[in-house]
Amino acid sequence: MIKTELCEMLGIEHPIIQAGMGPFDTAQLAAAVSNAGAFGIISHWGVGTEPPINPAEKMKESIQYLMEHTEGNFGVNIRVARIQIDAPAVLKEVVEARERDTEVKRRLKLVITSAGDPRRPAEEIRKSPGLLHFHVAPSLYHARRVEAAGCDGVIATGYEGGGHQSYEQVNTVVLVPEVVKALKIPVIASGGICDGTGLAASLTMGAIGIQMGTRFIATRDCEFHQNYKDFIVRSTDTDTTIVQGAFGPIRLLKNKYSLSAPKPVDKEARVTQEKEMFADLEKLREDLEKYALIYEGDVEGGAVLCGEVAGRIEDIPTVKELIDQIIREAEEIIQRLPQKIVR
């Protein structure tokens, strides 16, 4: 058993959070993660148009799904970038779901916001008693803003992670200790973590737990397409690339789509791109279609969001097998550590 402050905060057995992986549905994965004693996250959904479902409605359905498929605690991820115009409605649904049902209130413990300013959602989240708020930070500058916004924790996510990345390009092994040193609020390490070595290293760097995305995709319980999982398993550490996504730079596995996609633009060009997107939301929809393709299993034409850590993933276990293995490994590493010191 490895109990940390994170276990106490979230009411879980193991200090492991499953990362939000919108725009895909992760309700089934989240239930499996919570059932295995870690912390499952419902993602900010938004892929597929047939029939059109609104993301707030989808959040309501997913909360219901979690209530029916696990007795464990769980949380949600909401992307709060300016372009994410549905974020306030999705957050409102989370707050109201907790007001409507005391059991939801007891078990829906955390909102992880990301990709934007944490201040506005922080005000809303504070109005819901007992609801914790973590925000994702890709650099020390951003982490300081998370603390100043009054968040309960910061998820320090390094550049090697899967999916959208910031312009700052700070890797996990630099980011986590600098944020731990500078902040008073708890830090969760994320980006490039897939096993007990990653958990033990994160605790050593001062984090109170880990968050993993890519590793959880390659599990039997994850609802993602089998082709997605197999693609991760056969990839190596140099098989990801960064391109310009709808919300900024994004890390994808190399394939026909990503190798011909536009390279990341600089921050200034990004402002223009964002204005264009606001003016014509069709552009955003085109981007989301690339996500829809991979959800249907097209590993060549789709945007395969994935971290560098794919190179270290070699199997597709159940979530429970994975979590038990991570804890066992981390315990062994921590116990063996003193023997490594030559006295």
Ligand SMILES: Cc1cc2nc3c(=O)[nH]c(=O)nc-3n(C[C@H](O)[C@H](O)[C@H](O)COP(=O)(O)O)c2cc1C
């Ligand atoms: C398929 C996929 C989708 C993602 N979608 C989101 C998202 O909607 N919101 C978010 O904050 N982060 C998103 N991320 C980033 C993860 O939350 C997390 O930061 C990342 O997976 C950590 O790195 P790792 O993949 O090496 O574990 C996504 C990552 C992946 C792989």
